[in-house]
Amino acid sequence: MAVFVLVHPAWLGGWSWKKLVPLLEEPGHRVHTPTLTGLGERFHLAHPGVVLGTHVDDVVNMLTYADLRELILVGTSSGGAVITGVADRVPERIAQLVYLDAFVPEDGQALWDLIPPPRRPPMKALVDTVGFGWLLPRFAPDPWERFLRQAWQVTDEADLAWMLDRLRPTPFGHFTSPVRLVNPAAEQLPRAYIRCDRWPNPGFDRYAQTASQDPRWRLLHLDSGHLPYITNPHELAPMLLELAAS
Numbered sequence: 001m002a003v004f005v006l007v008h009p010a011w012l013g014g015w016s017w018k019k020l021v022p023l024l025e026e027p028g029h030r031v032h033t034p035t036l037t038g039l040g041e042r043f044h045l046a047h048p049g050v051v052l053g054t055h056v057d058d059v060v061n062m063l064t065y066a067d068l069r070e071l072i073l074v075g076t077s078s079g080g081a082v083i084t085g086v087a088d089r090v091p092e093r094i095a096q097l098v099y100l101d102a103f104v105p106e107d108g109q110a111l112w113d114l115i116p117p118p119r120r121p122p123m124k125a126l127v128d129t130v131g132f133g134w135l136l137p138r139f140a141p142d143p144w145e146r147f148l149r150q151a152w153q154v155t156d157e158a159d160l161a162w163m164l165d166r167l168r169p170t171p172f173g174h175f176t177s178p179v180r181l182v183n184p185a186a187e188q189l190p191r192a193y194i195r196c197d198r199w200p201n202p203g204f205d206r207y208a209q210t211a212s213q214d215p216r217w218r219l220l221h222l223d224s225g226h227l228p229y230i231t232n233p234h235e236l237a238p239m240l241l242e243l244a245a246s
Contacts (some may be wrong), residue, residue, distance in 0.1 A: 001028045002072055002244035007059060008033070009077035010170040011138065013040020020229040023237035029244065034062045036082070043168040048134040051173035052110070056085035069093050072244055076100040077226065078174065081111050085179050087186040097191040098243060101199060101226055104207045107181035111174070114203060127172050135169035153198060153225030163230070192218040192243055194236075199226035218243070
């Protein structure tokens with residue numbers, strides 16, 4: 001039986017995997033869904049000093065104290081940067097990395113470097129005007145409900161209500177601090193990229209193309225929007241279970 005560790009992205013929390021967890025546990029696998037500092041039920045711990053390294057520490061410490069090994073580490077969206085940092089720290093604990101429609105930064109890159117330049121000024125304006133200079137309240141100037149419906153294709157009313165109650169601003173350091181990669185052992189880990197084809201994103205398309213050409217990677221395509229663990233869990237679960245079996 002496999003051990004899954006699922007790492008959420010900015011604004012969300014461990015709560016966001018609620019639909020997927022029972023589908024992975026039903027065959028007998030173990031699933032852990034840590035919440036990163038300053039988000040979800042840990043939003044009260046947010047402060048200006050929270051950076052990407054803080055979130056890497058969150059996951060590394062959970063793996064270490066729970067003594068988890070041979071695990072499948074899944075990161076989605078900006079969680080891809082987190083699992084990249086975790087793999088560099090504790091590759092000996094990881095059997096496989098899975099990037100679920102996620103950023104794949106290289107050494108020295110921050111998430112901010114990977115966001116398309118036209119998107120950066122309005123996001124930074126949100127930080128400066130309503131985020132006290134250190135919080136990013138949402139992905140775009142659009143209100144969350146409209147953005148979730150139109151861009152991320154969350155159309156179920158119950159899902160929207162559930163999410164809107166739980167989304168929290170993300171410490172801006174999550175986006176602006178770079179990944180530092182120093183451990184060659186991490187580069188040898190098997191990895192998979194799951195591209196969610198209904199979320200148009202040229203950057204993620206490039207990651208998928210790279211995965212298709214690199215023998216370390218396995219590429220899978222999912223007919224869903226950017227949040228399949230919320231909108232399409234019954235289609236996502238078999239992919240993860242198949243990766244665990246392989």
